[in-house]
Amino acid sequence: MASITIAGLNKRYGIHPVLKGLDLSIENGEFISFLGPSGCGKSTLLFCIAGLEEINEGSIRFDGREISDLGPRERNIALVFQDYALYPHMSVRDNIAFPLRQQKVDAATIEKQVAWAADVLGLEALLDRPPAALSGGQRQRVAVGRAIVRNPSVLLMDEPLSNLDASLRVHMRTEIRRLQKELGITVIFVTHDQEEAMVLSDRIAVMNNGVLQQFAAPMEVYSRPANRFVAGFIGSPQMNFLPGDLCGGPADHVIGVRPHDLKPDTGNSGAFSLRGELMLIEPAGPFQFLDVNVAGHVVRATCMDTSGLSPGAPITVSAGFDALRVFAADSGLRIPHSFKETESRIHAI
Ligand SMILES: Nc1ncnc2c1ncn2[C@@H]1O[C@H](COP(=O)(O)OP(=O)(O)OP(=O)(O)O)[C@@H](O)[C@H]1O
Ligand SMILES: [Mg+2]
Numbered sequence: 001m002a003s004i005t006i007a008g009l010n011k012r013y014g015i016h017p018v019l020k021g022l023d024l025s026i027e028n029g030e031f032i033s034f035l036g037p038s039g040c041g042k043s044t045l046l047f048c049i050a051g052l053e054e055i056n057e058g059s060i061r062f063d064g065r066e067i068s069d070l071g072p073r074e075r076n077i078a079l080v081f082q083d084y085a086l087y088p089h090m091s092v093r094d095n096i097a098f099p100l101r102q103q104k105v106d107a108a109t110i111e112k113q114v115a116w117a118a119d120v121l122g123l124e125a126l127l128d129r130p131p132a133a134l135s136g137g138q139r140q141r142v143a144v145g146r147a148i149v150r151n152p153s154v155l156l157m158d159e160p161l162s163n164l165d166a167s168l169r170v171h172m173r174t175e176i177r178r179l180q181k182e183l184g185i186t187v188i189f190v191t192h193d194q195e196e197a198m199v200l201s202d203r204i205a206v207m208n209n210g211v212l213q214q215f216a217a218p219m220e221v222y223s224r225p226a227n228r229f230v231a232g233f234i235g236s237p238q239m240n241f242l243p244g245d246l247c248g249g250p251a252d253h254v255i256g257v258r259p260h261d262l263k264p265d266t267g268n269s270g271a272f273s274l275r276g277e278l279m280l281i282e283p284a285g286p287f288q289f290l291d292v293n294v295a296g297h298v299v300r301a302t303c304m305d306t307s308g309l310s311p312g313a314p315i316t317v318s319a320g321f322d323a324l325r326v327f328a329a330d331s332g333l334r335i336p337h338s339f340k341e342t343e344s345r346i347h348a349i
Helices: 042-050 092-102 107-121 136-148 166-183 194-200 218-223 228-233 339-345
Strands: 004-013 016-026 031-035 057-062 077-080 154-158 186-191 203-208 211-216 240-244 253-257 271-283 288-294 297-303 314-320 325-328
Touching: 004 042, 016 042, 016 211, 031 042, 031 194, 042 077, 042 154, 042 186, 077 136, 092 107, 092 136, 107 136, 107 166, 136 166, 166 186, 166 194, 186 194, 194 218, 203 218, 203 228, 211 218, 211 228, 228 240, 228 253, 228 325, 240 297, 271 297, 288 314
Parallel strands: 031 186, 031 203, 077 154, 154 186
Antiparallel strands: 004 016, 004 057, 203 211, 240 253, 253 325, 271 288, 271 314, 288 297
């Protein structure tokens, strides 16, 4: 276990800045996700922490000790990649033992550590099989076993589940979380899947274009997004954004409301409502999505029962004022706001 403190980290490839002034403090035993769109710098940041990439400016400390000059082997980290290539000619046992053999650890310790890793990961019955005789999820567990067998201080995982099918992904993420709780190890998990980050993490570092946008607990990021980028990236389907204003002046704000909060109007006074034309009804299982054209903006709402609704007809959808988020149109920053005071003055369009 280790705490990780990153301060003023800058990383460039040639003249191109990839990580821009990152500050991040991760506590001992936390499960952290780096989340953001492709190319935002997640893997680069992970590799800087691992010692596989050098940093240009700033510092990285493990338990208060500067490690940015240390090589990967001296940092006591373990890495699991998306493409977790196992050695095909070796058994599961030998694959897991491999990092210890490389370190010339004695045979009795290797046996003990492999037995421990196999027990934690439920791999005991598979130890003599070659990787070719395993399922995708089992291979993934062997890769994790190979990573944890050395008792690393920090486990770094770069999109480790993205090669698995949807149901196995869900199963494996539960396994990874259970394992992390059991070992009490500090984990950094890179993903561009916001649902994966939400369910796994103690805190999520949302990144965009090499800049940290917000670092907070999943529901904090969901409910109180720092800015419009975070609000749009977290939550599926995406938050609706509409030009609006708070004081009856020019529309220099953006009003955000999530589809799940926006429902066909039930005459609920004191709610924020939008009138438009129903364009499309999309079945999504337990509820249905409604696409509504509001003065040229497509707004998505949800609905349990669509009887009585038909495309082409006028519709009013509404949300409670507390479901609204307000962002500055220029900077995109969220403006904390008490809607009770000004609800009569919010005009989304
Ligand atoms: N070795 C390199 N040389 C030059 N540019 C690089 C190098 N590695 C990465 N980059 C650039 O740095 C940026 C960040 O890349 P990085 O791999 O960290 O993104 P990522 O967030 O992990 O994306 P993904 O979700 O696609 O894996 C990208 O614009 C990428 O093109
Ligand atoms: Mg990556």
